[in-house]
Amino acid sequence: MNDKMNLYYLKQLLNKKHVMLVYAIVKMSVYICFVLFVFFSLFSIDFRDMQLSQSLIFATEEINNSSSLLPGVSLGYKIYDTCSSTTMGVRVAMALINGNENSALNEQCTKPAQVLAIIGETQSSVSMTIAKTLAEMVKHFGWTWVGALRRDDDYGNSGMAAFTEAAEQLGICLEYSMSYFRTYSQEKVLRIIQQIKSSTSRVIVAFVTHLDFEILLDVFYEHNITGYQWVGTESWISDSTVARLDKHKILQGAIGLAIPNTTVTGLKEFILDINPLKSTGSTIFTEFWEALFKCKYTVQNDSEDTTVCTGKEKLSETDNEYTDMTLMPFFCNVYKGVYAVAHTLHDLLGCNFGTDVSVNSFRCYGEEVYFDKNGDPVAKYEIINLQTVEDHHEFVMVGIYDSSFPAHNRLSVKMASVPVSVCSESCPPGTRKAVQKGKPICCFDCIPCAEGEISNMTDSIKCEQCYQDFWSNPHRNECVKKEIEFLSYDETMGILLTAVSITGTFITIIIAIIFFRYKNTPIVKANNSELSFLLLFSLALCFLCSLTFIGRPSEWSCVLRHTVFGITFVLCISCVLGKTIVVLMAFRATLPGSNVMKWFGPPQQRLSVLAFTFIQVFICVLWLTTSPPFPFKNLNYYKEKIILECQLGSAVGFWAVLGYIGLLALLCFVLAFLARKLPDKFNEAKFITFSMLIFCAVWITFIPAYVSSPGKFTVAVEIFAILASSFGLLSCIFLPKFYIIIMKPEKNTKKQLMSKVPVK
Template sequence: MRLSLETYLQVHVVIYATKEINRNADILPNITLGFQIYDSCSVLQREMEGTLWMVTGQSRAIPNFQCQKREKLAAVIGHSTSTYSILMAHILGLSRYPQISHFSTSSLLSDKTQFPSFFRTVPSDAFQSKGLAQLVLHFGWTWVGLVALANDYGQQGIQVIKQEILKSGACVEFTEYIQISLPNYNIPHIVQVIKDSTAKAVVIFSTDVHFLPLLDEFIRRNVTEKIFVASEAWSTTSLFSSEKYSKLLAGTIGFAFYSGNIPGFHEHLDHINPVELPERAWNWMFWEESAGCSFLNFENFTFPRERPSRNCTEKDKVEYFQTYLKQLPSMRITYNLYSAIFAIAKALHDLNTCRPGDSHFTNRSCSDIWDLKPWQILQYVKKVRMKLSSGRDIFFDDNGDPPPVYDIVNWQLIPEDTMKQIPVSVCSESCLPGFRKAAITGKPTCCFQCVPCPLGEITNTTDTNECFRCPWDQWPSQQRDKCVPKPIEYLSYEENLGVILMSTSITSSLIPLGVLGLLIHYKTTPIVRANNYAVSCLLLLSMSLCFLSSLAFIGYPNREKCLLRQVTFGMVFALCVSCILAKTLMVMIAFKATKPNSDLKKWASPQMSYVVIGLATFIQLLISVSWLSLSSPFPEYNFNAKSGVLVVECNEGSPTAFWCTIGYLGLLAIISFLVAFLARLLPDSFNEAKFITFSMLAFLIVWVSYIPASLSTSGKYTAAMEIFAILSSSWAMLCCMFAPKCYIILFRPNMNSKKYLLGKN
C-alpha cells in the first residue's frame, strides 16, 4: 500500500512533539519521553497482534502477560479507524492502559462501561451526526439520501443523522451502505440508486479511500447535479483535489475537525534532509514513490513492490523533497495527534510532580513514575487540563471526549468568481402562503400536494399543515396569506342608497306640511270644516314626522340611535293611525247620533277625538317604555350575516317587543279599516270613510309585505327595507286621505260649497 503524505506527516508530528516535550524544562524535567510506531497495515488481525505486543513487551503476542524489561509503556495512541480502536480498547481496557485516539469518532467509544480507559482528541460522531443533520435542514433539504460505510463508524453515524432528520419532519429517500467485504463494495448498486433518486442532497458518511470508487463510478455513469454532504473523514482529503473530481465535488459541504496550528512544525519540516533520515523501509519507500527515483545507498532493504528504475540525483533528494513538503494537506489530523501526545505528557508530568495528599487516588498517595501501573496513569489522564502553545485547551469529559468543535468546509472551484444558488433537494415544492400541505397516499410525509385554504382561513407561512381562521373582525386577503380588516357595512349617508332614501324622506316630509298650509288657508271652507279640521292638522303633522322617522335608520348605528329609532317610529305611527282611527269613529258616531233617541249624542263631542288619540298613543307608549326598560336595543357586529363583511346593526333586544310594536300599529289600522269600511256608504258628499278604507288597506298591505321581506334580507338592506315600508305606508295614508280634498280645493272649487255638502246641486 502506498504511504500517503498525511500518514508520513503524522509520523513526523510524533517525532516533533516528542522532541519538543523533551526540550521543555517545564514538562517531565530530567525524563526522556520515547515512542514506538506500529503499522497494522489496515489488517484487523495484525492490529490485535500489535496491541498484545505492546502490552506484553515481547516480540510475540502472549495474552494476560506483561514483561516490559526496559521502558515502561505509559499509554497508547491510536487507532485512526473506529473499528480498530474498539478492538484495541477491549484489550487495553482489561489492563487499564490509557488509550487516546486522534481520529476514531464512533459514538460507541463513549461508553465507559465497555471502554473504561479510552480517550480521544476528536469529537464523537454523536455530535457530528447531529450537526450534519442540522446542516442539511439549515439549507431546507427535506428530501435527502444517505450513504455510509458498512462498519462501526458509518453505521452508528448515519443512524443518528437519520433519526435527527426524521425527528425534524424531513424525509430520507434511501439509505445505502458501502459493503467493504464485497469485491466491488456494492458500488454499482449504490450509484444506480443515487442516479434514479429525486433527492439532490446526498450525505456521505465514509472515509476518503472507500468513497473514491464511488466517485469514479459517478463519473463513468455521468451522474451529475447532486450535492454531497461530507463527514469529517473525507471532507478535507487531498485525494479528491485533482481536476478529475473537481466539477463533481463542486459545492460539497461538510464538517471538518478543528484546524489548529502546530508552532514550529513547518520549520521542522524545512530542515529535514532525506539523506539524513533514519534507515527505515517506510522512510525510503515514501520518498522513492514520491520522487519517482531510487536511492542507491538504500539497496540492501527488501521493498514490497518494484522500485523506480531511475536513480535519484542530489537535486531529487533535497530540492524535490522540500517542494513536495510545501504541498501540505490540512493539518487537522496531525494537530489532533499532536494534542494526544501532549495530553499523555501532561498526565505523566502531573503524576511525577504529585505531592502526598494531593493525588487523584483514593488514599491520596503518590506513585513512582519509574514503577507506575497502567491504572495510575489512567487516573491522571482523566484529570488532564492544559493549554497548548497554539492556544487550545486540552481536557476530557466523563466519557473521555473533548469539547465538540468543528469547522464547516465548502468545496468551490477557485477560478469561478461567481455565486451559485443553494440547490434544492425536496420531494415536493414548498406550499406558498395561502395553501396547506395535503398528504399523498402511499408517500412519505415530505411528499405532498398544495391545497388552497378553505373560505375564511389563511396560512401566512410556507409549508403549513393546517390553515387557521382569521379573528372575528378580519377576513382573508385575496391570496389568503394574511388577515385584513373586514369592510364595515351599514346604511350610510355617503352611499347612493342612503342618499336616495334620505332625500326621499326629507322631501316627503315637506308634502304633509304643504297640505297643512293649504288646509289652514282654506280652513273656513266647507270641505275642511266638515272633516274635523283640528284632527286633520294633527294628522298631517304626525305624517310629516313619520317620513322623518326613517332618517333614524340611516347612518352608523350607535347606541343612542339603536335605542330610539324603533321607539320613535312606533310612537309617531301610533299617533298617525290613532288620528285616522279618531276621524273614522267620529264619522260613524256623527251619523248614528242623528237618529232620534240615540245614546251616541254624548260621544259626538270634539273632545272624544282627543281621548281616542291620547288613549291609543298611550298604549304604544307603555309598550315602548317596557321595551326600553326590560330589553333595550343595542348596536352589535354581525359577522355571520355576510361572508367577509362586518355588518354593524342594531340588535332589537327583544324581538317580541319589536313585533308587539308593529302588531299594535296593525291592530289600530285594522280597527280603523273595519270602522271605515262600515261607514263607507253613509250619505255625505265629503264622507272620508271610503278614503280611510283605502288608506288603511294600503297601510296593512305594506306592513304585511314587510314581514317576509325583512326576514329574507340582512345588513343594511334590512334597514333599507324598513325605511321603504315607512315611506310607502306614509305615502299611502297621505295620498288616500288628502289627495281628493286637495284636488277639490285647488281644481274643483265649485264642489267646495255648502250647497254641494248638502247635496243641493
C-alpha cells in the same frame, strides 16, 4: 479504594521512566498488515498514513526532549494498522489494553493491562464530532431534502448515525442513505447509481474517504451523475488527490468542513526528513522508500526495467502524495492529540490520591486547546468550496464555524449562489404545512389557512385564529379589524331613504299649508278638519321617525327609533279611525229621529285619539322598563363583518307594539269597508279603505322580509315599510281633496258635496 490502587499502579509505571502510547491509524502498513501481505499479497503503502505516523513520532520525540512537560518520563509508542476493518481495530485495541497484542488475532485477552493510553483511528473519531456541525451547515443553506453516501465501516456508519440524529433535530430529511465500500460488487454499485438518479434531492452528503472517490468518480461520469451539490467531510473535501482525480468536474462546487491549519514549527521538515538508512532494520521504511521513488533495493535476475534504490534519493526532487502538505491540519491534530495525552499524564503525576483528575486546557503553539465536560474539543472548522480556476480545482475558504461563539454567530458563510434541494417548496405566509401521508416531514403540502385564521411566517405548522373583532385579510397573513356594517347616512341606500323621508315630510307640510289656507272650504271642513290637521301632523312625524333608524346605533337611538315609530303610527291610525267613525256617525245622523252625533262630537273624537295613543305609550313604557332595546355587535351572521344593530331587548315588547298598530289598522279597515257604499258623493270612507288596505299589505309583507334580511338591510326594510305605509295614507286620504282644491275649485262647494248618489 480501587481508584487509589489504580492511581498508585499508574505512578509506579510512570516512575519506570517509560510509557507506551499506541496510535492505531486506518491502513497504516506496518507489522500486522505486512504479515497479511506475505500470505495474501494485499500489501500497499498509504502515503497519507505515513505522514500521520511521522506527525505522531515528531510529537513524541518533542515531548521527550521537553524539560517542563513530563520531566524524567519518556514516552514510547507502537503504531498498528486496522486494515480498514472495524473488527480488527476492536480486537487490537482490546489486546493492547490487556497487554496481549502479539496474540490479538487468536488468543483470549487475559494478560493484565500495561498500556496507559490509546489514541484511536483518525477517521471514526473525527467523523462523529464533525457530523453535527455538518448538519448545521446543511440547514444553513436551506437544504432539507438530501441524500447520503457513507463508507461502509466505522467511519462512515458512525458519522452518518450522528449526522442523521442531528439532522432530525434540525428538520432535515434523508431521502436515502446508501453504504459503499471499494470491494462492493458491480451490482451493489449500480444499485447506488440507480438510487441517486431516481431521487429528487440535489444535495449529497458524503461520509467517505479520498480512496473511495478513486472508483466512484469514474462510475459517476460513466452514468452521467453530474450537477449535484456535494457536501464533504474532512476526509476528502480538502484532499488534493480528490481534486486531481476529478477530471470531469463531478465534484464542482462541493462544500465541506476542513480542519483549520495550525503551524507547528519543524513538523513539515520532520515529515520530509525520512531515510531508510536512518531506520536500520525497519522493513516498513524500506518498503516506503521503494514505493516513494519507484525503485528496488534488491533487483532479481538483473532486470533492466527496475531502478535500483541508492538511499540517497531526494524528496525535494519529487512531486507526489507524500510531499503534498495540504493535509497539514490533520498532522497538527495528531500532534495536538499526543500533547493532550502528555498533559493528562502530567496532571496525573501532580495529583494526590482521592482527588478528581481532569484536563481542561493547554496551549499549543499559541492556540488554546480545551475540552468540555464531556471530553469533546471545541468544534472549529473552515468551510471550503471546491472551485474550478483555469481548468484545475482549487480549495477556496468561504466561511468559518466556531462553536465557542454564540449560537446565532457560529456559522459564517459567503457564497455567490446556492442550489435548492427540498422535497417541498416552503409554504408562504397564509398557509400551513400538512405532511404528506407516508412520507418524511420534509415532504408536505401547503394548505391555505381557513377564513378567520392566519399564518404570518414561512413554513408555519398551524394557522392562528384571529381575535373576535378581527378577521383574516385575503392573503391570510394578517388579522385586520372586521368591517363594521350599519345603515349610515354616507352610503347610497342611506342617502336615498333620507331623501325619501324628507320629501314625504315636505309634501305633508305643503298639503297642511294648503289645507290651512282653504280651511273654510266645504271639502276641508267635511269629516272634521281638526282630525285632518292632526293626521297630517302625525304623518309628518311618521316620515321623520324613519331618520332615527339611519346612523350608528347607540343607546338613545335604539330606544328612540322603536318608541317614536310605535307612538306616531298609533297616533296616525287613531286619527284615521276617528275619521272613519265620524263618517259612520254622520250617516246615522241623517236618519229620522237619530241623535247619535252628540255622542261622538269633537271632544269625544279628541278623547278617542288620546286614549288609543295612551295605550301605545303604556306598552312602550312597560317595554323600556323591563328590557329596552340596546346596541349590539352581531358577530354570527357574517364571519368577516360586525353588524351593528339594535337588539330588541324584549321581543314581546316589540311585537306588542306592532300588534297594537296592526289591531287598530284592522279595526279601521273593517269600519271603513262597511262605510264605503254610503250615498255621499264625496265619501271619505272609500279612500280610508284603500289606505288601510295598502297599510296592512305593507306591514304583512314586512314581517317575513324583516326576519330574513341580513344586517343593514333589516333596517332598510323597516324604513321602507314606514315610508310606504305613510305615503299610502297620505296619498289615499289627502291627494283627492288636494286635487279638488287646486285643480277643480268649482267642485269645492257645499252643493257638490251634499248631492246624493244612488245606493247600489
